[in-house]
Amino acid sequence: MLLSKAWEAFESDKRIEGFSPQTLKAYRLQLSLLIEYFKDIEITTLDTIQLKEYLAISGKHLKPASLAHRIRFLKSLFRWSHEEGNILKNPAAKIKEPKVGKRIPKYLTEMEIELLREACHLPIEKAIFELMFSTGCRIGEIVSLEKNHINWSNRSAIVRGKGDKEREVYFNIRCDIWLKRYMDSRTDNDPAIFVTERHPHIMSVAQMRYIIKRISNRAGINKEIHPHQLRHSYATHLLNNGAPIEVIQSLLGHEKSETTRIYAQLSGRLRKEYYQKYF
Incomplete structure (x- = not known):
C-alpha cells in the first residue's frame, strides 16, 4: 500500500473516531513532508532506521515540541497500519519523543x-x-x-x-x-x-x-x-x-x-x- 493510500484509509478511520479537523489538518501536513522526503513509496518498505534518519534530518531545526508532534504522527500512522494488517511490524513503535519541558501558560492581567x-x-x-x-x-x-x-x-x-x-x-x-x-x-x-x-x-x-x-x-x-x-x-x-x-x-x-x-x-x-x- 502506498503512503498516500494508507493516509486516505487512516484519515477516514480517525474522522470516524472523532479526531478534530485541526488535528487531521496538522497530520495531513506531516504526511506531505513524509512523502516529500521518501516519495510516495510502499509503506511496507520503511523501517525504523529510515524513520529515525528522516526525523534527524527533517527535524534538525525543529523545537522539541514540534519534533514531538512529528513523531506522534508517525507513531499514530504506523500503529494504525500495523493494527490493520497493512504492515507486519511497526517501525515507529520504539521511536521516543524528546522531553518537552512544561511551559507556564501565558495569561492576561x-x-x-x-x-x-x-x-x-x-x-x-x-x-x-x-x-x-x-x-x-x-x-x-x-x-x-x-x-x-x-x-x-x-x-x-x-x-x-x-x-x-x-x-x-x-x-x-x-x-x-x-x-x-x-x-x-x-x-x-x-x-x-x-x-x-x-x-x-x-x-x-x-x-x-x-x-x-x-x-x-x-x-x-x-x-x-x-x-x-x-x-x-x-x-x-x-x-x-x-x-x-x-x-x-x-x-x-x-x-x-x-x-x-x-x-x-x-x-x-x-x-x-x-x-x-x-x-
Whole structure:
C-alpha cells in the first residue's frame, strides 16, 4: 500500500473516531513532508532506521515540541497500519519523543482584560470576547456553537471539545447581555451563534482570530494577544479565586489532571510576585 493510500484509509478511520479537523489538518501536513522526503513509496518498505534518519534530518531545526508532534504522527500512522494488517511490524513503535519541558501558560492581567473589553466596539466583538473569557472555551468550540446549544435560563451552553466530547460551560451576566444584543442585531436565519458580517454563514477559526487581533490592536497592549490566552486567563482567574483543580479541569474539558495542574504552578508564581511586591 502506498503512503498516500494508507493516509486516505487512516484519515477516514480517525474522522470516524472523532479526531478534530485541526488535528487531521496538522497530520495531513506531516504526511506531505513524509512523502516529500521518501516519495510516495510502499509503506511496507520503511523501517525504523529510515524513520529515525528522516526525523534527524527533517527535524534538525525543529523545537522539541514540534519534533514531538512529528513523531506522534508517525507513531499514530504506523500503529494504525500495523493494527490493520497493512504492515507486519511497526517501525515507529520504539521511536521516543524528546522531553518537552512544561511551559507556564501565558495569561492576561486584569488590566489587560479591561483594556481588551474597552476596545470592543461592535456587538459581535463584545459577544465573542465575553463568551471566550467567561467560558474559557477553545476557539474551535466557540465557532462551532449553534443557537440551540444555548440554555438562556441558566446561562449555559453545550460545547463539543477535543475527541468530539460534549461538556456544559457557563457564562456570566455581562456575556448574556452582549450575546443577546448581538443575536438581536442579526437578520439572518443561520443556526450558528457567530456568522460572517457579509453574506452571513458560520464563521471560521481564522475569521474569529482576525476579530480578536483587531480588538487587541485597538487596545494598544504591548504584546501579541492570542485567543487561547483568554482560556488561560479564565483558568487563572478561577484558581486565584479558590476554585479546586478538579472543578477547573471539568470546566476546561481537560482529560488529564496533569494538564490542569500547570495552572497551580502559575498561581505559585503569582504568589511569589505578590510577596516580592508587598514584603
